[in-house]
Structures are given as C-alpha cells and as structure tokens.
Amino acid sequence: xxxxxxxxxxxxxxxxxxxxxxxxxxxxxxxxxxxxxxxxxxxxxxxxxxxxxxxxxxxxxxxxxxxxxxxxxxxxxxxxxxxxxxxxxxxxxxxxxxxxxxxxxxxxxxxxxxxxxxxxxxxxxxxxxxxxxxxxxxxxxxxxxxxxxxxxxxxxxxxxxxxxxxxxxxxxxxxxxxxxxxxxxxxxxxxxxxxxxxxxxxxxxxxxxxxxxxxxxxxxxxxxxxxxxxxxxxxxxxxxxxxxxxxxxxxxxxxxxxxxxxxxxxxxxxxxxxxxxxxxxxxxxxxxxxxxxxxxxxxxxxxxxxxxxxxxxxxxxxxxxxxxxxxxxxxxxxxxxxxxxxxxxxxxxxxxxxxxxxxxxxxxxxxxxxxxxxxxxxxxxxxxxxxxxxxxxxxxxxxxxxxxxxxxxxxxxxxxxxxxxxxxxxxxxxxxxxxxxxx
Amino acid sequence: xxxxxxxxxxxxxxxxxxxxxxxxxxxxxxxxxxxxxxxxxxxxxxxxxxxxxxxxxxxxxxxxxxxxxxxxxxxxxxxxxxxxxxxxxxxxxxxxxxxxxxxxxxxxxxxxxxxxxxxxxxxxxxxxxxxxxxxxxxxxxxxxxxxxxxxxxxxxxxxxxxxxxxxxxxxxxxxxxxxxxxxxxxxxxxxxxxxxxxxxxxxxxxxxxxxxxxxxxxxxxxxxxxxxxxxxxxxxxxxxxxxxxxxxxxxxxxxxxxxxxxxxxxxxxxxxxxxxxxxxxxxxxxxxxxxxxxxxxxxxxxxxxxxxxxxxxxxxxxxxxxxxxxxxxxxxxxxxxxxxxxxxxxxxxxxxxxxxxxxxxxxxxxxxxxxxxxxxxxxxxxx
Numbered sequence: 001x002x003x004x005x006x007x008x009x010x011x012x013x014x015x016x017x018x019x020x021x022x023x024x025x026x027x028x029x030x031x032x033x034x035x036x037x038x039x040x041x042x043x044x045x046x047x048x049x050x051x052x053x054x055x056x057x058x059x060x061x062x063x064x065x066x067x068x069x070x071x072x073x074x075x076x077x078x079x080x081x082x083x084x085x086x087x088x089x090x091x092x093x094x095x096x097x098x099x100x101x102x103x104x105x106x107x108x109x110x111x112x113x114x115x116x117x118x119x120x121x122x123x124x125x126x127x128x129x130x131x132x133x134x135x136x137x138x139x140x141x142x143x144x145x146x147x148x149x150x151x152x153x154x155x156x157x158x159x160x161x162x163x164x165x166x167x168x169x170x171x172x173x174x175x176x177x178x179x180x181x182x183x184x185x186x187x188x189x190x191x192x193x194x195x196x197x198x199x200x201x202x203x204x205x206x207x208x209x210x211x212x213x214x215x216x217x218x219x220x221x222x223x224x225x226x227x228x229x230x231x232x233x234x235x236x237x238x239x240x241x242x243x244x245x246x247x248x249x250x251x252x253x254x255x256x257x258x259x260x261x262x263x264x265x266x267x268x269x270x271x272x273x274x275x276x277x278x279x280x281x282x283x284x285x286x287x288x289x290x291x292x293x294x295x296x297x298x299x300x301x302x303x304x305x306x307x308x309x310x311x312x313x314x315x316x317x318x319x320x321x322x323x324x325x326x327x328x329x330x331x332x333x334x335x336x337x338x339x340x341x342x343x344x345x346x347x348x349x350x351x352x353x354x355x356x357x358x359x360x361x362x363x364x365x366x367x368x369x370x371x372x373x374x375x376x377x378x379x380x381x382x383x384x385x386x387x388x389x390x391x392x393x394x395x396x397x398x399x400x401x402x403x404x405x406x407x408x409x410x411x412x413x414x415x416x417x418x419x420x421x422x423x424x425x426x427x428x429x430x431x432x433x434x435x436x437x438x439x
Numbered sequence: 440x441x442x443x444x445x446x447x448x449x450x451x452x453x454x455x456x457x458x459x460x461x462x463x464x465x466x467x468x469x470x471x472x473x474x475x476x477x478x479x480x481x482x483x484x485x486x487x488x489x490x491x492x493x494x495x496x497x498x499x500x501x502x503x504x505x506x507x508x509x510x511x512x513x514x515x516x517x518x519x520x521x522x523x524x525x526x527x528x529x530x531x532x533x534x535x536x537x538x539x540x541x542x543x544x545x546x547x548x549x550x551x552x553x554x555x556x557x558x559x560x561x562x563x564x565x566x567x568x569x570x571x572x573x574x575x576x577x578x579x580x581x582x583x584x585x586x587x588x589x590x591x592x593x594x595x596x597x598x599x600x601x602x603x604x605x606x607x608x609x610x611x612x613x614x615x616x617x618x619x620x621x622x623x624x625x626x627x628x629x630x631x632x633x634x635x636x637x638x639x640x641x642x643x644x645x646x647x648x649x650x651x652x653x654x655x656x657x658x659x660x661x662x663x664x665x666x667x668x669x670x671x672x673x674x675x676x677x678x679x680x681x682x683x684x685x686x687x688x689x690x691x692x693x694x695x696x697x698x699x700x701x702x703x704x705x706x707x708x709x710x711x712x713x714x715x716x717x718x719x720x721x722x723x724x725x726x727x728x729x730x731x732x733x734x735x736x737x738x739x740x741x742x743x744x745x746x747x748x749x750x751x752x753x754x755x756x757x758x759x760x761x762x763x764x765x766x767x768x769x770x771x772x773x774x775x776x777x778x779x780x781x782x783x784x785x786x787x788x789x790x791x792x793x794x795x796x797x798x799x800x801x802x803x804x805x806x807x808x809x810x811x812x813x814x815x816x817x818x819x820x821x822x
Contacts, residue, residue: 359545
C-alpha cells in the first residue's frame with residue numbers, strides 16, 4: 001500500500017448513521033470509502049440483505065453474503081430494535097452524534113416511531129437527512145411496491161435496452177443499476193447539503209426519488225421526446241434510436257465480442273488501410289476503395305451522412321472494415337490493435353475479465369481486503385477515481401451483525417464540523433420543497 | 440445546484456469539440472451549432488465562452504479563468520491538456536488550491552490511458568454491457584450512454600468531497616476519474632462472485648438480467664402483454680408475493696407444487712416464465728400491473744418515453760421536466776434533478792449557452808477586460 005492510500009479520505013470526521021436498506025447501501029459504501037465514519041444500523045438478527053446471493057462457497061448465512069460484503073465495506077455495524085424503548089434511545093444518541101442520516105425506509109414508517117426528520121432535526125439542526133424512496137416522500141405513488149426491475153422498467157432504462165428483434169423483451173440493465181443511480185444521487189445531495197451547511201448554519205432534508213433518478217439517466221430517450229416528440233426504439237448493443245443505426249456488435253475470431261465506432265477522421269481511415277495492408281487483408285476487403293476515398297476527402301462529418309450519399313457509403317465501409325478486421329483477429333488483439341492505431345473500439349468484457357485486465361490492475365482497481373475471521377485476503381473492486389490529496393479507499397470488510405454495538409457509541413459527541421467555517425458559494429435555493437416536512 | 444459553471448469551447452471549429460452541439464433532435468426545421476436539443480439538455484444553466492488555446496492570448500485568458508475558479512474539469516484523453524500547457528502542476532502554479540478533475544474513459548494512468556472512448560466503449564470495457572442481456576442471446580448492452588451520466592455522477596461526488604477537503608485543510612488536488620473503473624464498481628457482487636467463489640458471469644445461461652440472481656427472486660421478468668411491443672415487468676420478492684400473484688393467475692395453472700417455495704420456482708424458472716407469459720400475453724399491461732400492485736406485488740408497464748414524461752405522477756408531481764429558455768430554441772423541456780433539498784433546492788431556468796454567448800459577461804464582467812480588448816481578441820481569433 002503506497003503513501004497516498006494511507007491519507008485520510010475527504011470525509012474524515014464526518015459521521016453517517018445509515019439505516020440498512022437494499023437501495024441505499026451503495027450510498028453508505030461511498031461515504032465510508034470516502035473516509036466518513038458510517039454506522040450501519042440493522043434490526044436484531046441482521047438486515048435482510050445479508051441473505052442476498054451470492055454466498056461465500058455457496059453456503060447461505062448472514063455473515064456469508066458477498067452482496068452484503070460489497071455494499072458495506074468500511075462501515076461499523078450496530079443492531080437496534082426500534083420497537084424497544086432502550087434501543088430507541090440508543091438510536092437517538094447515534095443520530096445526535098451524526099452529520100448525516102441516510103435511510104431508505106418506506107414513507108411513514110419512521111414517523112410512526114416518532115423518529116423521522118421532523119421529530120429529530122429540531123433538536124439537532126445541523127443534521128443532513130437523506131431519504132431514498134421509490135418515488136420521493138410526498139409523491140402520489142409513494143406507497144407503490146417496487147424493486148430494481150420495476151424501477152428500471154417504469155423509469156425508461158428498460159425501454160431503451162434489448163435487441164433488434166422486438167419479439168424479445170426489453171432488458172433491464174444488469175446489476176441493480178436503479179439502486180446505484182439513486183444512491184449516487186443521494187450522495188450528491190448529501191454532500192451539497194453538507195457544503196451548504198457552512199453557509200446556512202443548518203442541515204436540511206434531502207428527498208431522493210429512485211424513479212426520478214433513473215428517469216433522468218436515459219439520455220436520448222428523454223430528450224428525443226421532450227424536444228421532438230419522437231420515440232426511440234431499442235437495438236442490439238447500440239443506442240436506442242429514432243431510426244435504425246448500423247449493427248455494432250461483432251463476434252471476433254475467437255468468439256469474444258467487440259464493438260467498433262464509426263471512423264470519421266482521415267487518420268482513422270489511414271490507420272484502417274495500414275492495418276489491413278500489414279495483415280495482408282487489403283485485397284480480401286471489397287470496400288477498400290472507399291477507405292482510400294475517405295482519406296482523400298479528409299474524413300467525413302457524421303452529421304453530413306444524412307445528406308451526402310458518398311459520406312454515407314464511406315461510413316458504411318468504415319464500419320465494414322472494422323467488422324472484417326475483427327472477424328480475422330482474437331477479440332483482445334483487435335481491441336488493442338485498433339486502439340493503438342487511434343481507432344476508438346471496445347472489447348465486451350465480463351466483470352471477471354475487468355478485474356484481471358492489466359490496465360485495471362495497473363491502476364490499482366482490484367484491492368485486497370483482509371477478512372481476519374477467515375484469515376483470507378479477498379479481492380474487491382476499488383476506487384472509481386484517484387484523488388491525490390484525499391483518496392477513495394476501501395477501508396476494510398463489512399461488519400458482522402452487531403459487531404460495533406459497543407464501539408460505535410464511544411465516539412458519540414465528537415462531531416467534527418469540517419464545512420462550517422469557510423465563506424459561501426453563490427447559489428440561491430427556491431422556496432422550501434413541499435416534502436421538507438415529511439408526514 | 441447554484442455553482443457558476445463556465446464552459447470553455449473552441450471557436451475555430453465552430454464548436455465541434457462537442458459533436459452534440461449541432462446534432463438532433465431539433466425543435467423545428469432550423470439546423471446549426473446552437474440548435475442541438477441534446478446539447479441543450481446537458482448544458483443548462485452554464486455560461487458558454489470560446490477560447491482559442493492555440494494562441495498565447497487564449498492560453499493567458501484560460502489562466503485568468505483558472506485563477507478565479509475553485510474547480511477545473513476536463514474530459515480529454517490523457518495528456519491532451521498537458522500538451523497545451525495546462526497540466527495539474529501548471530494550474531497549481533496559477534492557483535495553489537485548485538481542484539483539477541480529469542474525466543476520461545480509461546483514466547490518466549495505466550496502459551490504456553491514451554485509448555479513445557465513447558459511452559458505448561466504456562460500457563463494453565467495464566463489464567456493464569456484458570451484464571445486460573437475455574440468456575442464449577449475445578449481450579444486449581445498455582442502449583444509452585449510462586456511464587456518461589455516472590462518470591459525471593462520480594465526478595460531482597469527487598468535486599464536492601474535494602471542496603470539503605479543501606475547506607478543512609486548505610489543500611487542492613488532482614482527481615483522475617476513469618469511467619471504466621467507475622463502471623466496473625457498479626458490477627461489484629459479480630466481481631466478488633469471481634474473486635471469492637471463482638464463478639465467472641460468463642457461464643451457461645448467464646447473465647440473464649431480467650432475472651434476479653442477487654437477491655434471488657422468481658418469478659422475476661419482463662413479459663409480453665396485449666398490443667404491439669407492450670411489456671409488463673413483474674417481480675415476486677418472496678413467497679407471499681407469489682401467493683398473491685398465483686391467486687390472480689387462478690388455482691389451476693398456479694397450483695403446481697414446484698412453485699410453493701423460492702427454491703422450486705428458481706429451479707424451474709423457464710417453465711414458470713412460460714406459464715406467466717401465457718397469462719400476461721392477452722392482458723392489458725396497465726390494468727394487470729395495477730391489479731398486481733393492489734395485492735402488493737411490484738409490477739409496472741415497461742413505460743414508453745411519452746408515458747413516463749407526459750402521464751406519470753411519479754415524474755410530473757416531482758416537477759422532473761423543467762422548461763428552460765434557450766436564446767435560439769426558445770422554451771424547451773429538459774431533464775431535471777431527482778433530488779429535492781428542503782433549503783437549497785435546484786433551479787433550472789436557462790437553456791444551454793450558444794457558442795461564445797457569454798464571452799462579454801465572463802471576459803469583460805468577470806475578468807475585467809474592456810470592450811476594446813474584447814473586440815481586438817475577437818478580431819485576432821482568440822475568442
């Protein structure tokens with residue numbers, strides 16, 4: 001581990017109380033990996049997500065879920081029974097020592113316990129309270145049951161994913177991305193509130209809608225409708241579009257998949273020509289002439305393809321050239337060969353390919369985390385970015401059930417307030433949002 | 440969220456640094472670099488300036504901008520900005536506590552750092568595209584640049600965290616975002632299944648992202664319904680959900696004892712999915728989804744864009760599609776923000792800047808250059 005990795009994270013001294021939830025766990029992990037003290041609160045016996053597959057060696061059990069392990073790295077774990085009077089006091093104590101409360105409870109549940117933002121914030125006005133719910137606290141749809149699948153189906157992502165063959169269903173993006181999207185927005189909201197706190201002197205309520213979050217993550221499907229009232233259609237391995245675009249997915253010589261991107265610049269066409277000549281494939285490629293024409297023209301402008309038949313023919317030839325080369329090379333040779341020649345192409349990696357690939361290894365993306373209870377070092381995904389002064393760092397394994405029932409309370413009252421002093425940014429909020437006083 | 444964001448573009452190639460500027464959709468028959476609907480959607484509330492960084496005067500102006508900024512962001516491939524004289528070290532010499540954020544496909548370190556990427560390439564190379572598909576078919580990929588959004592989400596998180604760090608320590612820093620690292624983080628449990636259990640995602644019958652292996656749920660899928668290209672998504676989270684759904688399907692077809700517990704339903708999921716597809720095929724998806732939700736089972740139509748933007752209380756009551764005013768395009772609806780803050784909420788009113796729209800405001804008003812200087816710089820091709 002190098003010196004940079006030993007530096008404190010940017011949120012060192014920030015304390016987060018997280019009520020364990022399936023959809024907010026990733027937000028809690030981000031806080032913890034950024035250096036905050038995150039205390040994840042579970043019911044006695046552990047939160048239900050401890051029973052999510054996959055399990056260590058495929059043997060089930062609340063301390064063996066790889067799902068739990070991944071989403072709860074670096075957190076402290078406590079158990080609290082909200083039906084128990086003594087435990088409720090412990091919860092209040094924990095909240096009082098926190099800068100941020102992160103929860104994904106169904107709207108109304110915490111209020112029923114007298115433990116909602118409206119109940120606790122008046123006593124602790126520095127509190128930033130982040131609520132992640134399916135539709136937001138005050139939405140007419142707030143009580144509808146959802147999962148990641150139904151969020152992604154209702155909010156747009158599934159409509160844009162799938163195959164050219166529309167007898168096959170639309171496809172949910174894999175890996176619980178609806179929860180990830182909501183969690184990323186929850187962290188952004190919490191950090192904005194923490195930043196604003198130094199100007200306002202108080203915290204605030206951050207209402208996160210999972211449905212809204214995935215709705216604004218779909219790019220063209222949204223603005224094609226908002227701007228031009230046009231509806232995109234899903235296509236195999238390329239952007240959903242108004243009009244069909246040429247196939248992109250190519251099965252390489254070894255059976256792996258790669259994708260090309262439409263060559264545009266003269267230099268890209270020159271690279272294709274040189275590569276084909278180098279591999280003695282130029283004579284076997286019927287459209288070689290168009291590649292040379294592209295170089296003479298100085299490349300093509302994508303937006304001109306609609307009105308310029310020659311540019312369209314060249315564009316097709318460029319695509320075909322990539323396909324032709326890929327079909328003659330193993331996927332990785334094609335990927336590296338094309339990219340080293342300045343051609344933007346991709347290889348379709350499975351997660352297991354990524355974690356072993358030399359680039360990701362060189363960046364330090366796979367990190368080794370010690371599980372002293374198993375006496376094993378296990379490889380986890382690491383940081384999404386490098387930060388020179390205050391790095392993201394996976395600080396340790398996920399907690400066992402109630403592992404920190406004692407320790408988590410020792411630091412009570414030691415709240416640092418790292419953002420309470422400096423001068424304010426500009427930026428005026430509008431009137432209090434209607435859900436700021438959640439029912 | 441209220442920050443003052445100045446977008447610097449190249450005047451020489453008519454703003455073609457960003458291909459979206461002149462790309463569809465358009466609000467009417469007009470075309471041009473200031474009329475692209477996608478560009479407007481992604482750049483609301485920003486100020487837009489032009490700077491020719493091939494000129495010394497252009498570089499000098501960028502240095503002046505850096506000197507009054509908290510954060511500088513860029514998303515070129517590795518070394519592009521350094522070649523122009525704007526590496527982190529050089530910016531730090533201008534403003535010691537600057538937060539410098541590079542956002543690129545493969546980051547600024549590692550053997551692929553100079554590789555060129557677009558959203559689909561990032562998603563292919565990070566494992567997300569492979570993770571999305573139906574068993575027995577090639578990977579479907581994600582049909583939009585999901586990681587353009589979340590590369591930017593991690594970027595915003597990194598910036599806010601760095602601002603908090605700067606507040607406490609006085610220290611700026613360099614942040615190197617690799618969108619492929621960020622995307623790979625979003626496949627976490629699949630990575631652990633491999634590194635811990637030695638089980639790759641690339642195996643027979645896998646992946647099938649309309650199913651739910653983590654946590655296990657069945658039935659769990661997207662099923663056909665009445666009408667053309669109409670689909671309903673249904674997720675039974677547990678035996679209780681299944682009992683309620685089975686009661687709707689009817690006693691005969693749902694009585695199979697294989698279905699009574701999760702293990703049985705998962706083991707015979709192909710048969711179960713066939714049964715459910717037969718049941719859903721002739722029914723209207725909205726009515727059926729409402730029936731299922733009424734008994735507590737998560738279900739929804741796979742909504743078309745029009746449905747989720749024009750006819751969905753989930754987005755409309757949230758005020759998710761604000762209308763901005765763009766200088767050339769007029770009034771246009773755009774993506775809003777999926778969080779509401781009780782004291783400092785977002786405001787989105789102004790459309791994206793036309794090319795160089797705020798040159799006078801920024802170089803004159805903010806940096807204090809006279810009209811005469813600005814005119815000279817325009818004539819010299821600096822702006």
